[in-house]
Amino acid sequence: MLAAYANTVSSDDPLSALAVGELPDPEVPDGWTTVDVVASSLNRHDLWSLAGVGLPKDRTPMILGCDGVAIRRGHPHLIYPVIADASLPDETLDPGRTLLSELHPGTFAEKIAIPARNLLAAPEGWSAHEAACMPTAWLTAWRMLTTRGRLEPGGSVLVQGAGGGVATAAVRLAATMGARVYVTSRDEAKRERVAGLGATALPAGARLPERVDVVIETVGSATFDHSLKSARPGARIVVSGATAGHEAPVDLRRVFFLQLEIIGSTMGTRDELAELLIFCSEHDLRPVIDRVYPLREAKKALAHLADGDIFGKIVLDHS
Incomplete structure (x- = not known):
């Protein structure tokens, strides 16, 4: 074969x-x-x-x-x-x-x-x-938003990075859930494209219009400080990758004072994949x-x- x-x-x-x-x-x-x-x-x-x-x-x-x-x-x-x-x-x-x-x-x-x-x-x-x-990138994004990120209706999400499979999946899923979605990227062309998926696209490191409930973090050390600064009190920063470095500096004062949760996430369960497929079918999401x-x-x-x-x-x- x-x-x-x-x-x-x-x-x-x-x-x-x-x-x-x-x-x-x-x-x-x-x-x-x-x-x-x-x-x-x-x-x-x-x-x-x-x-x-x-x-x-x-x-x-x-x-x-x-x-x-x-x-x-x-x-x-x-x-x-x-x-x-x-x-x-x-x-x-x-x-x-x-x-x-x-x-x-x-x-x-x-x-x-x-x-x-x-x-x-x-x-x-x-x-x-x-x-x-679906089984890796989309399942990873689904678990990050739901099981690990506990995104609620009407919530807000920051997705770090605009082009990858997990990032585009997270944008489409979060927007379909009714969240306000912000995405950062250094690439102007990618910012234009991701805006078409239902997100507010901003340059890397830009100040957001609001602090968010959930951060989808797959980039790593290059964006992690910005993720911390963009999180509202009690927010969840969900990490499933470190494509731009795994040794990220963390301001622990911000973590404990704002009671932030830094949560790891890897893949998802078979049941979560089944739930994801139902959600995508119901909303005609591809x-x-x-x-x-x-x-x-x-x-x-x-x-x-x-x-x-x-x-x-x-x-x-x-x-």
């Missing part, structure tokens, strides 16, 4: 570790099933894997990809990428939790082995490209797609993701 995979790892040149070619069909653990993948989408996680973050060299070759859509019993199904103890109330808190492409081969292949419970029917009328964007590449051009797609000049999700077509 055709697959895009980490043939080795390289912190200096992650893309050099990528290979695209034929691999054997996946082995199927007890209780799992095999399905044909028709589309997948890229995440920063794929670049980190190629760099050796979370994927040691002795675990290569490893098929990349967390997100995807597969055909099961003739119908498209989303692939939920968290492999964990399903008996827990929140499988994302399982100490042994892992994502596809870490211990088990991922979605950048024509076939995948997956637990049957990790397949959820795609919404009616959605394309495979649209559905493939993901923003930046570009679609054929699976054979996975290296071009990952290079496009690495250069940072994106708006929305990058998708691989497996047909």
